[in-house]
Amino acid sequence: EIVLTQSPGTLSLSPGERATLSCRASQSISSSHLAWHQQKPGQAPRLLIHGASSRAAGVPDRFSGSGSGTDFALTISRLEPEDFAVYYCQHYGGSFVLSFGGGTRVEIK
């Protein structure tokens, strides 16, 4: 099973700032099989990025994904008030077992 480690655990930033979230895999994975989800309190998750860098339908272009091999990142270019949430990376292919990272909380500084 591939283990995904997200860092930092919490990111304290102000609206308008840039956020960079990291997701590291325990072994090399195909970038085709890496996704990012956003979850706000009391809500179900929402798919943001699939295939490491492709935005899901309706996702604003301030969200971007990058990376390959074992190191992946989600960047929010300018934080909007609605972006303060928890973000999870997910590996979803190449093996039968899927996995999520532990999450990064983006909070208002």
Place this chain on the structure above:
Amino acid sequence: VQLVESGGGLVKPGGSLRLSCAASGFTFSNAWMSWVRQAPGKGLEWVGRIKSKTDGGTTDYAAPVKGRFTISRDDSKNTLYLQMNSLRSEDTAVYYCAKDRATGTFSPPDSWGQGTLVTVSS
């Protein structure tokens, strides 16, 4: 796309529970479907997946639930199920039903239900 879970509740350790997920707004029979859970105050944990019958209808499970949980589907009713047996306190979580983004290949969930809470406690 709408996914509505039901069947959650309080159950004693060792007990069983069956969750249902009613799907609408898409061709359910073509979809690969997943269950994901979230313990109180914790992160997301993938539970398992069922492929479409066209793609074999096979299931895969996370290690903590393998042998205890069974995912099934009734395409005539557009409904996904999660049968949970031998429940443990660590199974306490909100259980989400989710539709995978693509058919015929591995893809992440792109639509989620609102979740149903399962509490395992004596």
